[in-house]
Every structure is written in C-alpha cells, then in structure tokens.
Amino acid sequence: MTTLGFTFRPDDCTGCKACQVACKDKNALPAGHFFRRVEAFKLDGQIHTYSGACNHCAQPGCVDGCPTGALYKAADGTVQHHAGKCIGCGACIWNCPYGVPFLSPTTGISQKCDTCADLRRAGQQPACVQACITHCLHFGEIGEDAITPVFLPDNDVTTPALRILPGKRQQAKQVQISTRYRNDTHETFLVLGGGVAALSAAEAIRQRNQTAKIILISAENALPYSRPMLSKAPLRGFKPQPFQIQDASWYAQHKIEVWLETGVQALRPAARQVCLHDGRVIDYSRCIYALGAQSYIPPIAGVALDGVFSIRTLEDISSLRRWLIQPRRAVLIGGGVIGLEIALELKKYGCDVTVLESAPMLMGRVLDDDSSRQLAAQLEAKDIAVHTGITIDTLCGDSRVSGVKLNDGRTVGADLVIVTCGIQPNSSLAQQAGVETRRGIVVDDNMQTNFPGLYACGDCAEWQGTNLAVWSEAMEQGRVAGANAAGDPERYHSVPAAVLMNGAIALYAEGDTGKSPDVEQQVFTSTHASRAAFLVNPLSAQHCVERYFFKNDTLVGGVLSGDLTQMRILSQSIKDKLTKRTFLEKINAAR
Incomplete structure (x- = not known):
C-alpha cells in the first residue's frame, strides 16, 4: 500500500516558522496550541531546526487507544479524527508517544493534524507545505531513498510516516543554543524595545549570564512578534497570536521580565538610568537600545485622509482589515517587499491594484536590473499595474481618499492607499541624551554606542553608515549587542537578504x-x-x-x-x- 507522509530536509530549513504560522491560521487553533511546531535540534554538532506534526503512523497508538473510534486510519493511510465520535477522554493523548493530540479548550474534544485533508481533496498541498519558503517540507508518497528518523521516541513501535533527508541516522534532540562564554552576575540589563532585535539581545544575555536581572520594556501590548509575517499572512482571517516569536512561558522559563505598554520618556546614559512615562526611574548596568523604527510617511498633502494606511504593527494590520469590507481600488506607494506582498494579497480579494515607486526600479536596493524587470513583469502578468520613477503631488479627497495625483498631471483612482516608503529610526530619545546619531544611532562592530554600557541594534541602529532595516539583520545585531553587553566580545558582519513570498x-x-x-x-x-x-x-x-x-x-x-x-x-x-x-x-x- 502507498505510504503517505511528510518529508523534511533540516539542512534547507531556516527556522522561519512560516509552516507553523500557516497551520495555526488555517486550523484557527487557540493560543498555546499547535498542530505543527518548529524546534531546534543538534545534528552532527550543528544546530538545525525541525518542523514536526502528527506523524500519521503505520501503527498509531492514538488509534489503538481510542475507545470510540473517533481516531481512525483513512483509506489513504493518514490518521484522521471524527469529531462527532470523540468524547474527550484523552486516551489518544496518553497513547501517543509524540504528544501530538490535545483537547480543545473550547470544545473539549481531541484535535490533531489531518494533513489538511480538505485541501488535498481540492488538489492542493497541506497549508504548512504551501507556506514553506525553502520547500524543505513536503507531503506525498514516501520514497525508498528516505529513512525514518531515529530521534523520535518509540520509532520502531509506531512506524511514523515521516522521513528526514538527507539520510543521517545521528541521534538528535531539542537543545538550547549555547555558548562557551559564561559570566554569572547580579547586574541589571535593560532591553528597550519589543522587536526581534530586543528579544535576540535578551536571549543572548541570558545564554551567557544565568543570574542577572533582565527586563524587556516595550510600548506595544503584545509580546515580540514576527513583523515580516504582517505582509505575508492573509489579511482576511488575520490572527496575531501565531506570530509571537516566543510565548509567555518562554520568558518565564528564562527569567526575562517583560513590561508591556510601558513607554520610555528619557535616557540618561551618563548616569545609567532610564526614565519611564509613568515617572519611574530604572537604574541599569547595561542597556540595549532596540526601539526599532516607525513607518516613514512622506510629506505629501492628503496623507491624513481616511483610507490611508501604513504597515508596521499589529494595530496597523487590524486597522487595515477593518477597512477591507469589500473590494476596492488600492494604490501601494512604495515598491519594496512589504508593499509588493500587500499588493499581491489585495489582488486575491478582487482589488484593482496599482504600485507607485519613486525609484527607477522595484526593490532596487537588493535586486539587479534584470531581476527587477522580471519581478515587474510577473506583477503585471497578475494584472497589478506597476509604475516606477513616479513623483506624487497629492492625495485627493475630502474626508476619504479618492485618488493619487502625480506630478505629471495624471490621477490614479483609489479607495485605499497604503504607504510603504521605508522606515524612520526611533532614535530621538538617544539623540536628546547626547548619543551620537546620524540616520540612526551610530554603533561600532560590537553594537556599542559612544556611551559605555549602552548598545543599540535593529532598525534604530546605523552601522558603517548603513541602516538596512532588515529582519535577519535586526536579529543578528540583537544577538551581537546582547553578547557584548554580557561581556562576550563578538563582532557584527552584514550580508543583507530579502524574501518576497506571496501567491x-x-x-x-x-x-x-x-x-x-x-x-x-x-x-x-x-x-x-x-x-x-x-x-x-x-x-x-x-x-x-x-x-x-x-x-x-x-x-x-x-x-x-x-x-x-x-x-x-x-x-x-x-x-x-x-x-x-x-x-x-x-x-x-x-x-
């Protein structure tokens, strides 16, 4: 009989968690519950990531233990669940060696991955596979050249329909990325910001210092989340919870205090103090300034009209979703990754979409001329109008936006305008405190500012005259800043990268x-x-x-x-x- 299952290539996985987010979104799973998880493991002495879900075993313990037949082997060999027969007894949970099924906190019945049976019946791949950027995750008939992984428990008992390629039989286990450097102190580390740079800095400090006090201060009301997913996820049906990089239990486990909805009023680097909006003054031993950036809104007349949006935060996406009641004419001002991904998403909903870019080419900072022309052609083939070398005169409308008037006299009709013209670093607090700033906060290779004990990283930082504002760069800068703040001298090296993935x-x-x-x-x-x-x-x-x-x-x-x-x-x-x-x-x- 044909064996259907998942094949995973750890060497190609970047750990982006797009599969995990897509699965959670497609199945509308509650907070803290997953059908698919992306975790770290060590293989041949190197850190890799593993994307795991239900293994749809040949001899599934969950099926054998189910007293009502709610869990069963389907004709195609996958393990499916009949909700009407489930009594919520939890026998499947006890009998699964992988801890896959769980009881829904809202319905009380068992839930698990069904390999997106509805999508497969429609001739599509499971949601997790469709979302995988590097194509390291596949579903289908398992080939003879693949081997069953040995790092799963009770592998020989259940015979999971999962294969790892290339075939490395080395024992693997979940690990926490570690470092040889260790300096446990009772210092206080303040991390200002709620993005990936801030989180990476806090994590790097804790890896090197197990006893210090770490406080992460964020003005947002949500734990650090994946900003790239704001433009990659479906706007309709958008759910913010899956985008959290780590859940609340992770911060508790690593003893990182998180103060949400807490604004910073002033920075006193000479005295090593931070003043908060509520009047509190916090002393610190080391401080990581990772306050990120805000969307840059060009000084165009009419940008305050209703129907004009920017994309930077969860609240921005929520506001935009409330506007998308029906298809309308949409204009994207800016031809970068965020703007183009949103343009492609809006096209799915029947919008007439136009992209206006002031530069002579799309994504000119990261693409060569030929790649940019190919990208423009692909967009136009999807009926998205692309205009480069454009100068905008004004946004038209009384109270609501109705169009975009160009300097050459043309007007592009619009019921919706989204401005994605880059970012403006949140460096004003540092500048007011005497920290050296240009476009952003000036840092050296160690992410050190001109004040001892004060580091900066992410979208607010400027390194070697550049402010890239790229997710991967912010993550690495945060890690380097945290390492150096903890006393471990590491140097930052930049190789900018960009991913556009939609439709x-x-x-x-x-x-x-x-x-x-x-x-x-x-x-x-x-x-x-x-x-x-x-x-x-x-x-x-x-x-x-x-x-x-x-x-x-x-x-x-x-x-x-x-x-x-x-x-x-x-x-x-x-x-x-x-x-x-x-x-x-x-x-x-x-x-």
Whole structure:
C-alpha cells in the first residue's frame, strides 16, 4: 500500500516558522496550541531546526487507544479524527508517544493534524507545505531513498510516516543554543524595545549570564512578534497570536521580565538610568537600545485622509482589515517587499491594484536590473499595474481618499492607499541624551554606542553608515549587542537578504547583486523548477531563474526567482566566501 507522509530536509530549513504560522491560521487553533511546531535540534554538532506534526503512523497508538473510534486510519493511510465520535477522554493523548493530540479548550474534544485533508481533496498541498519558503517540507508518497528518523521516541513501535533527508541516522534532540562564554552576575540589563532585535539581545544575555536581572520594556501590548509575517499572512482571517516569536512561558522559563505598554520618556546614559512615562526611574548596568523604527510617511498633502494606511504593527494590520469590507481600488506607494506582498494579497480579494515607486526600479536596493524587470513583469502578468520613477503631488479627497495625483498631471483612482516608503529610526530619545546619531544611532562592530554600557541594534541602529532595516539583520545585531553587553566580545558582519513570498511569486536576494563595480554575473534559467517547488507553487515554479554574482572569483551575492530550494546553500556559500568554481560545483550537485 502507498505510504503517505511528510518529508523534511533540516539542512534547507531556516527556522522561519512560516509552516507553523500557516497551520495555526488555517486550523484557527487557540493560543498555546499547535498542530505543527518548529524546534531546534543538534545534528552532527550543528544546530538545525525541525518542523514536526502528527506523524500519521503505520501503527498509531492514538488509534489503538481510542475507545470510540473517533481516531481512525483513512483509506489513504493518514490518521484522521471524527469529531462527532470523540468524547474527550484523552486516551489518544496518553497513547501517543509524540504528544501530538490535545483537547480543545473550547470544545473539549481531541484535535490533531489531518494533513489538511480538505485541501488535498481540492488538489492542493497541506497549508504548512504551501507556506514553506525553502520547500524543505513536503507531503506525498514516501520514497525508498528516505529513512525514518531515529530521534523520535518509540520509532520502531509506531512506524511514523515521516522521513528526514538527507539520510543521517545521528541521534538528535531539542537543545538550547549555547555558548562557551559564561559570566554569572547580579547586574541589571535593560532591553528597550519589543522587536526581534530586543528579544535576540535578551536571549543572548541570558545564554551567557544565568543570574542577572533582565527586563524587556516595550510600548506595544503584545509580546515580540514576527513583523515580516504582517505582509505575508492573509489579511482576511488575520490572527496575531501565531506570530509571537516566543510565548509567555518562554520568558518565564528564562527569567526575562517583560513590561508591556510601558513607554520610555528619557535616557540618561551618563548616569545609567532610564526614565519611564509613568515617572519611574530604572537604574541599569547595561542597556540595549532596540526601539526599532516607525513607518516613514512622506510629506505629501492628503496623507491624513481616511483610507490611508501604513504597515508596521499589529494595530496597523487590524486597522487595515477593518477597512477591507469589500473590494476596492488600492494604490501601494512604495515598491519594496512589504508593499509588493500587500499588493499581491489585495489582488486575491478582487482589488484593482496599482504600485507607485519613486525609484527607477522595484526593490532596487537588493535586486539587479534584470531581476527587477522580471519581478515587474510577473506583477503585471497578475494584472497589478506597476509604475516606477513616479513623483506624487497629492492625495485627493475630502474626508476619504479618492485618488493619487502625480506630478505629471495624471490621477490614479483609489479607495485605499497604503504607504510603504521605508522606515524612520526611533532614535530621538538617544539623540536628546547626547548619543551620537546620524540616520540612526551610530554603533561600532560590537553594537556599542559612544556611551559605555549602552548598545543599540535593529532598525534604530546605523552601522558603517548603513541602516538596512532588515529582519535577519535586526536579529543578528540583537544577538551581537546582547553578547557584548554580557561581556562576550563578538563582532557584527552584514550580508543583507530579502524574501518576497506571496501567491505566485517567490523571490530571494542576498548579498551584493551587482551594486559594486567589477561584479560578474552567472545566470541559470529554467522553465522547470525542482519537483518540490512545483508541488508547492506550480505557477511560481514555471519560470525559475538563478543569478549568482562573483567578485575577484568569490561569490558575493545571488538572486533566486521561482524556486528557492537553493536558498540555504546560497546563504552559507556567501558566508564561506566560496570561489566561483567551488560554488558552481556545489550548486550543480544540489540540483
């Protein structure tokens, strides 16, 4: 009989949790409950991530233990659940060695992954597979070349329908990323901010100092969450809870105090103090300034009209969703990743969508000319109007926006305008305190400011004259800032990267894509993607292009379009500074 199950490639997984978020959203799961989880594990001495769910075992303990037949093996071999037969006894929970089923806090009956049976009946892949950016997760018939993982408990008893590729039988287990450096003190570390930079800094401090007091102060009313998912998740049916990077129990476990809805009024770096809006003055030993940024709103007449939005916070998305009662004409001002992903999302709802970009090309900061032109063509093929080199005169309307008037006299009709023109660093508090600032807070390779004991990272920081405002950069800057604040000298190195993933367009760019002189380009074009890419997104996989950039015979950047399965190899090869010959041999072997 055909065995259906999930195949997972840990070497290709970046730990983005897109699969976990998509699963949680599709199944409307309550807070703290998951059908699929992304966790860390160690394999051959290196940290990898594992995306796990129900394994749909050949001999499932949950089915054997169910007294009513609510859990059963379907004709296709997957383990399904009949809600009408479930009495909520919990026998499945006790009999599953993987801890997969759970009782719904609202209905009281058992719940678990059903491999998105409804989507599969419609000829689609499960939601988690569709959401996987690197195509490291697949569902289908399990091949002979794959092997069953040995790190799952009772592997031989239940025979899980799960395969790990490539076939490494090394024992693996969930671990916490650790460091050799250790300096336990009773100091107080203040982390100002509620984004990924702040969280990464707090985590890096705790890894190195188990006894210090760590306080994370955020003006938002939500725990740190994934901002990239604001434009990647469906606007209709949007649920903020799945985007939390860590839940409340994680902060409690790591003894990190979190003060939400707490504003910072002033910074006193010479005295090592922070003044809060409620009048409290907090003394600190070290402080991480990670207050992020706000959306940059150009000084255009009419930006205060109803129907004009920006995308930066959960509240921004909530406000936008309330406006999306019916399809309307939408104009996106700005042709970056956020603007384009929102444009693609609005198109799904029947909106007439126009993108206006002031620069001569889309995503010009990270893409080469050819990739940008290909992206514009893909958008136009989806009936999204794209105009570059545009200057906006004013936004038209009385109380509500009705159009966008351009400097050349044209007017683009609009019932909805979304401004995505970049960010403005939240550096004013630092500037008022005498901290050196230009566009952002000036930091060195250790994320140190001009004041001892004060570090800055993320969207509010400026390193070597740049302020990239990229998620991956903020995460790494936070880690380096936290390490140095704890006394572990680490240096920050930047390789900017961007991912655009929505609907029929998949795009990844990293490093120098021909922006500096003397960069050579190597292009691979194919009308067929890998089988994995085709199964996940057949439209995107029809036109696949790989562009690699070399300087002085060394790989410095790349752009992947359509098929992103080489993303992890590209990223690691740039870090390893592989020669052209070595890299091309490596990438060809991976195809």
